[in-house]
Amino acid sequence: MRPDTPAEHADSAAHVAEAERLERTAGLYPQDAEHLLSQAAAHLELAGERARASALYDRLLSSGAAVPLENPALVRALKAANLWEYGHEAEARAIIDGVRATAPRTPGPWVIVAEALEAHDELQEAHETFTRAATVLTGTAGEDPEPPQEVRPVLVGRHRVRRMLGEAHDAWDTLADGLHTGPVSLDELHDPKRVWSLGSDDPAELRAEISRLRAELGGYRQQLSRPFPVAVLHWPAGELAELVAAYPSLAAEYPSHEEHLATIEAALRELAASGTPNLGIVTATVPSYEAFAASEGAGPAEVSLLPQYATTLASRGRARPWPPAATDPCWCSSGRTYGECHGVR
Ligand SMILES: [Zn+2]
Ligand SMILES: [Zn+2]
Known part of the structure; x- marks a missing residue:
């Protein structure tokens, strides 16, 4: 066993805090509880809080769950692997x-x-x-x-x-x-x-x-x-126009829709080049963003909320994997294939 270092303590505390945030989010979106609580449990495992992780797996597997599990075998497998570890x-x-x-x-x-x-x-x-x-x-x-x-x-x-x-x-x-x-x-x-x-x-x-x-x-x-997907936020044209009209200070973040799309592709390519696995894109809508801001007790005009909103959508299982195949439709919904649209090299 390695000696405990302050850095590890800080790391554990961050994992526990993230697990608790995901649990709260699961309370708001019971239909996404499977993704959110599995991920919360993984954070607890990383923090060494294995008994708490087990409790989350049990909660998902209990018959009283609001929504039937998409992949009950996966939750059981994760539960078993965690149990064996302690x-x-x-x-x-x-x-x-x-x-x-x-x-x-x-x-x-x-x-x-x-x-x-x-x-x-x-x-x-x-x-x-x-x-x-x-x-x-x-x-x-x-x-x-x-x-x-x-x-x-x-x-x-x-x-x-x-x-x-x-x-x-x-x-x-x-x-x-x-x-x-x-x-x-x-x-x-x-x-x-x-x-x-x-x-x-x-x-x-x-x-x-x-x-x-x-x-x-x-x-x-x-x-x-x-599976902690790293996802980038994508605003469809109509949603982005509505967002910037309602919260003009966000125009600094999003000068134009075209530039927004180019930034998404560039950011993902950079992450991929740096070896980040499990990349994705989450699609934003103004009402869901406003609901998210309200749940965090913040105003939608706060720029710092945007990445948190992206992370929360991704932890709810909303990320579409990036990159698409060259012959698949582009993620931007232009109607062209990825290879002819944002996937052009
Ligand atoms: Zn071989
Ligand atoms: Zn495109």
Whole structure:
């Protein structure tokens, strides 16, 4: 365990504060409680407040919830992973068995439970879980050369576990290799024995390699179980005109609609270039912005509210992923494809 530092305390306090803000928002928008409370729970997990996180997962899973859950298996999987992290192994395992038995049709729950098993050195079980997930989600044994984007974390996780188990490549592994883009190949990335095969006999190098693998696992978990989208606010032309007419001081922020759209694309490209994952665009409307300002006890003319409004819409699950495919409609609703509109290079 690392020693507690003041910086970590500040970090924990920020996570708890954000969790509480999200819980309040969930009170205002019960229809979005699943997104908001899952994210609040993730912040509590990051703050080390695991029992409080469990309570939120339980609240979502309780039968009295206002709206049926969109992805109950994902909430259960997150609950199990969290429980296991603070010593409730038996309960976690029982939930994991239950999640696997329902054979979810989305990759998230599979990946969360497989990674929980992997993190606790249950490599065989992690392997079986990833394999069942790949079978359920692709319905083939690796023949589909272009599996959906969302299935990739399953194939990559499975590849990682199989490398650690010393298994020979199968069709899915070859597929995972082919789909991987990055400076280092997946085989190199996933080979804990790499330094030995290169002739090294330095145990420190091996340990470094294993911690790098662990860090990669952490990275995937962060992306999947902690989906904090970074979203930029988009005002459609009519809404922007109405906004600026009602709150003229905001005209400094938004000189013209065209410039507003160009700024959105530029901001997202910059974030992407700096390696920020999970980017999106949220669409603003004047009434929803005014309601948000009122809920924060502030006036809509306050510029500092705009990014908070964007974050809140994103945490309510309102972000559309960016970038669209070049052949998909542009996010700005011009009617042109992204490749011919704001996606032009
Ligand atoms: Zn490979
Ligand atoms: Zn466009």
